[in-house]
Every structure is written in C-alpha cells, then in structure tokens.
Amino acid sequence: MVWLPLAITIWVLLWLMGTMDSVFFGLLSMLSAVTPTYLEPLIERLHHIPGLGVLLVVLGLLLTGALVTNVAGRWWLRQWDTLFTNIPIVKSIYNSVKKVSDTLFSSNGNAFRTAMLVQYPRAGSWTIAFQTGVPGGEVQSHLGADMVSVYVPTTPNPTSGFFLMLPRSEVIELDMSVDEALTYVISMGSVAPTAHPHPGAAGAVAPTLPNTSL
Incomplete structure (x- = not known):
C-alpha cells in the first residue's frame, strides 16, 4: 500500500522517457542515413547519452509552443496544414486526428x-460517463434535439470505452470534477469522490424566494 503509488508513478515516468527516447533515436537513425561519413561517430555517441532524447523532445515541444504563439509561427502552421491536407492518404489520417484533437x-x-x-x-x-458534445449533422436530424454525446470509460483502464448518444433527460449531471470522476472509475468505486451539496439533498439550504405577498 505504501510503495504501490510510488512504483506506478516511476513506471509511468520510465515509460514516457522510453517513448521520448525512441522518438529521438528514430530521428537519429533517419539522420544517420543522410549525413556524411565523418559525422557518424558523433551520431553514434549521441545514442549512448541517457535522457538526451527526453531533453530534446521537451525542448522541441517548448520551442514549437513559443513559435505558434506569434503571427509568423501561425502562418507557418497554416502552411504545414496545407501541405499535409494535399497529400493523398496522409490527408485522411491527418485531418481526422486534427479534428479530434482540436475538439478535445x-x-x-x-x-x-x-x-x-x-x-x-x-x-x-448506472455508471460514470463524460459529456463529449451534442450530436450534429445528419445524426441530429434523425435523433432530434436535446440529445447529448457521452463517453463511457471502462475500468480500470479508462482509455477504452463506449460512445453513446442519449436524451438529456436520461442523464444526471454531477458536480464532481473530471479528476474525481476518473479516480472513481479507475478505483472501481473504492475511492469515493468528495460529497458536493445538492439543492435536492437532505440538509441542503433551500434558496430564499422573494416575498410576493401583498
């Protein structure tokens, strides 16, 4: 019980570092195929520096974020999008992923x-779900108005789940945060979220109504 949270945290951090190193080493392999022969020893030495991939990937992300926050960077970003949206096959994958990421x-x-x-x-x-939006387009024309799109995560792995479209009258919005709800799902209900006062709950203070008597 004491070591399990720390062990899982370390495991996740090591997995992230390994993923970043793999990206960096893949770039080095591509670079070594086009570099002159006299630079190959330098590239080979870079392979043996632990954590260098993590540092360079994080630095690249920070530089990208700084670049796209100014006018020139946004112009280059539009050119980048135009390039990938005109390549056959690639444009289908790129556009789909971009729409999903922009929405989420x-x-x-x-x-x-x-x-x-x-x-x-x-x-x-009953189970916990997360609202992802409302149905639109042709789907909305068949289902009608006042519907919500929800994602029902599985437990203990919330990265897989089910997509449902339900009438708004059949769902109950919760006051708990998304973090609390995810913790509740991952723990299979063993870690209960903090109770939030509800207007209809026992002991809740009823709202004061204006005096309309004459």
Missing part, C-alpha cells in the same frame, strides 16, 4: 468537462 483539447470546448451518471448497459444500472 480546445479551451472553449465542452468535451470531457462534465461528469454524468448514465444508465448503462441496461436500465437501472
């Missing part, structure tokens, strides 16, 4: 910002 990580979007209770996989059986 947009600062003004609603995806994964509201935890809900939904009945799944049958009526009377």
Whole structure:
C-alpha cells in the first residue's frame, strides 16, 4: 500500500522517457542515413547519452509552443496544414486526428468537462460517463434535439470505452470534477469522490424566494 503509488508513478515516468527516447533515436537513425561519413561517430555517441532524447523532445515541444504563439509561427502552421491536407492518404489520417484533437483539447470546448451518471448497459444500472458534445449533422436530424454525446470509460483502464448518444433527460449531471470522476472509475468505486451539496439533498439550504405577498 505504501510503495504501490510510488512504483506506478516511476513506471509511468520510465515509460514516457522510453517513448521520448525512441522518438529521438528514430530521428537519429533517419539522420544517420543522410549525413556524411565523418559525422557518424558523433551520431553514434549521441545514442549512448541517457535522457538526451527526453531533453530534446521537451525542448522541441517548448520551442514549437513559443513559435505558434506569434503571427509568423501561425502562418507557418497554416502552411504545414496545407501541405499535409494535399497529400493523398496522409490527408485522411491527418485531418481526422486534427479534428479530434482540436475538439478535445480546445479551451472553449465542452468535451470531457462534465461528469454524468448514465444508465448503462441496461436500465437501472448506472455508471460514470463524460459529456463529449451534442450530436450534429445528419445524426441530429434523425435523433432530434436535446440529445447529448457521452463517453463511457471502462475500468480500470479508462482509455477504452463506449460512445453513446442519449436524451438529456436520461442523464444526471454531477458536480464532481473530471479528476474525481476518473479516480472513481479507475478505483472501481473504492475511492469515493468528495460529497458536493445538492439543492435536492437532505440538509441542503433551500434558496430564499422573494416575498410576493401583498
């Protein structure tokens, strides 16, 4: 119980470092194929520096973030998008991933910002879900208005799950944060979130109504 959280944290950090190193070593392998022969010993030495891949990948991400925050950087980003959206096959994958990432990580979007209770996989059986938006386009024309799109994560691995479209009247919005809801799902209900006062709960203070008597 004492060592398990630390062990899992270290394991995740080592996995991230290994992934970043793999990206860096892949770039080095591509670079070694086009560099002159006299530079090959230098590239070979870079392979044996531990943690260099992590440092360079993080530095590259920081430089990219700094670049795209100014006008010139945004212009280059548009050229980058134009290039990849005109390459056959690549454009299908690139456009799909870009739309999903823009929707999920947009600062003004609603995806994964509201935890809900939904009945799944049958009526009377409840589970935690996250609102991802509302149905649109042809789907909305068939389902009608006042529907919500939700993601129902599996436990203990919330990265897989099910996508459902439900009437808003059949879901219950929760006051708990997304972090609390994820912890509740991952722990299989053993770590209960902090109780939030609900207007309809016992002991809750009823709102004061204006005096309309004459």
